[in-house]
Amino acid sequence: MTSYLYELPTTGAISFGDFLYDKSASYISEISDTTEARANLRAALKESKRTDEKDFLRLVKVLDDYIPKLCGIIAAVNAGEVVVKAEPIFSWRTTLSDTLFHSSPRLSVPSLAAELAFTLLTYAFALSNMARAVVASLGAYEFERGISDAERKVKDERLGFAVTLLCKAAGIFEYIAKEVIADWDAAREKAVAAGMQCPNPPDLSREVLIGLSKTALADAQNLAVRKLLTRAAFDSTVTPGPPLPKSHPSPALAAKLHLECAALYSSARALVKNPGASRPAVSPQSSKSKFRLGIGKDKSSSGGAQESSADEVVPELRRYLADEVLLHQALAHKWLGVDAGENTQQGAGTAVGFLDWARKDLDELRGGASGVHIGVATDRERDMREARKVRVQVEAESVGVFYKGYKRMNDSMSFQPVPPQADLQASIPAGRMAVTIRPYTRPVPAFGPGSPDYVQQYAEALDALALEDQSEDQTATPSPPPLPPAAAATTSRAPVGNYAGAGSYF
Template sequence: MIVLTYTLALSNYAHSILASLPAFEIPAGSKTMPHMSSEDEKRTTAGLTRAVDLLCQASGVAEWAAENVCLQVEPVKGVSSGRLGKGKWPAESSRETFKALSMILLADAHLTAIRKLLLPVLTYTLFAPPGPPLPPNHPSAPLQAKLYLHVHQLYSSARALLSVHQQPASSAPSNSSRKLFRTNTDKDVVEPEAVEGEIIPELKRYLAKEAQLALALAHKWLGIDAGENGKGTKVGEALAWVKDAQGRLEDLEDSKMRAKLKGLSLGKSRERKKEERRARMGRVERELEVVKAWVKAYQKMNDTVAFQPVPPISSLVTPSGRPIFGSKAFIPPPSKFSPSRIGHLNEEQGNDSPELGETEDTSYAGKGNYF
């Protein structure tokens, strides 16, 4: 739990930095343009860089816990038949949960890096209408497509790992496992709830929404790459990509999908839930407006100049994602309670006692098992 708390603390610190930055995008429903001075731009760049570093560090801690701590817990689970007292082991103690958490944090770091990548063209994004052409200093379209594909892969893999803990309805305890005859004392006994595998549905909905949004944006940039860099020979392919992106964004905006993707709203008031939902949908609506502009431009180009057939999306080849960075390797600090540590402290203090030097190689009960 200490490692999990440290991981979440690093993540919360990164998101607090992002929340304190100047306005990066136009708020949903706002008609005013945010102003960003040169000082704000420097502060935003430094904040985004720091947030990426913290998220990569948190991802590394979670990955280290999955490969080291959780592997030592698994034998204990096997001996106790997967139970911790009367209840089951929490989902946070499993290797899959920490691996999924590492992937989620790494995906968040890549999304933050994309924000930093688009910072030089922020002025163009705010004041120029969406659609072709891209400005000369705009980041590479295929690069952004591969980055979003990598983010989609991370979110989808994390969701798949968390679904391992989802117990099917058939595995739930049935009435046949209960006692046939019950005494009066049995009525007052409350059976403990199973904790193993209980991942909150809000987290799964969040991962589904982010994976769908990342895939839609990847297809948008694949279409822009085909249309802008294809020299007029891939207009039909570009139209297929951006139309698919439009369809996916419209699915996210659909009322049924909104009900499925309510986001993190546990223990919050109804008004706050509505505000957060409007903010999230505002992000989808902005992307949908941009994609519609590209669809309109490529449709007009294809109807008047190119006259190319629009291939089905299933016939197009999706490239593999491209990561910018990986998780930062976590090295746990040395123990301050081992005899070897006491020997090093005495050496630093200039104590040459041979008795203290002999304790450096001494083993003791529970050595290496304090986490």
């Protein structure tokens, strides 16, 4: 397994010039450029939807071009340099809303805040999918017999690049939840107060966004564990089972990393299961109990402020998280058992206990008991299930080899009792992180307040004003200072002669 594969949204066409008024005529070309950049984004998303070969790198570049321009529009509006003539309505097709036929509902959402939130959400989806594509291009290189150390190093670096992409995606999800959703909530309250229809999809729920951030971070941690074990993977394949090859890193460290993965996935699953816990009650209808038929829409029709989107997250994401929790718990139990068998004199019994626990977890995962696998699976979910099935089979074979080896050792040499599962549970350590989230910083606006050109023009204007003041000071004739009274009286008298004693009066 690599990471979760997100369905990318699509969006409708819009022209920023239709709802923005540039009173100073300073942003005419910039507004037009922003409309063009958004049209490019719409075209890229539609193309990605139609084709099987996804070019996520191109989509990321298109988003990198559009987001600074969108930030420029927002900055100009906030500064009052551009006026919003009418509330803009943006059309986005959500991808996380649970519907009966797995069709992505198209929603009309007001405000620039909603546009920024959906754009950044798409950006994070694209980065996560690009990381998955990078990993898929590597294949199972750690098990290739003819690979050289130089080739392995190059592919390890590519694997590290995928980890970086996922950490960036985690930072974007977190940024939307902490910085953008507050503006969206305020805009939504304003729209509802004006009697407008204003959906509140789970895609724009703080809980779901934080859950997605944890999911991306857990996916990155999962790849980091793989990168840690690539050097020893081939040696372990040649000589499977105990004892571990010398190239193998600490099994206790591997166990702690998997435990942290399981904790992150578990936390993410809990968050996405209840996406509406922190949503503001902006309409009377939102506090009423609702009967959902599973088609992703509320059946109430009393007023324009009704909820028009599904309240639940797609089950395939929830099943993915549930399966990943069980998988990484099994892998943690595996490495805890190996650590006990490798590093303690009398740990064979404990090793057998942990490895038997891991076998049961993997058998449960193969049987599909970790989640409620009901309903129609999408092609994406079937692909992810197949990839997980392959990994579970490989891990089950590895666990079986270690289990037989340590059980044979315990039955013939150590004769240690196998601890019950409750005692094993009490000895499980805390998890450990191998990656960190990469906080997202909103890019500098391409134009308007805060942009480099705007700051430079402001600085040049200040310099010109300072030079003008200095020039005025140099050219102006200063008035003579007032004379003292005695000197003033002297200068008012008649001229004094040159004779001896002139000017002296006795």
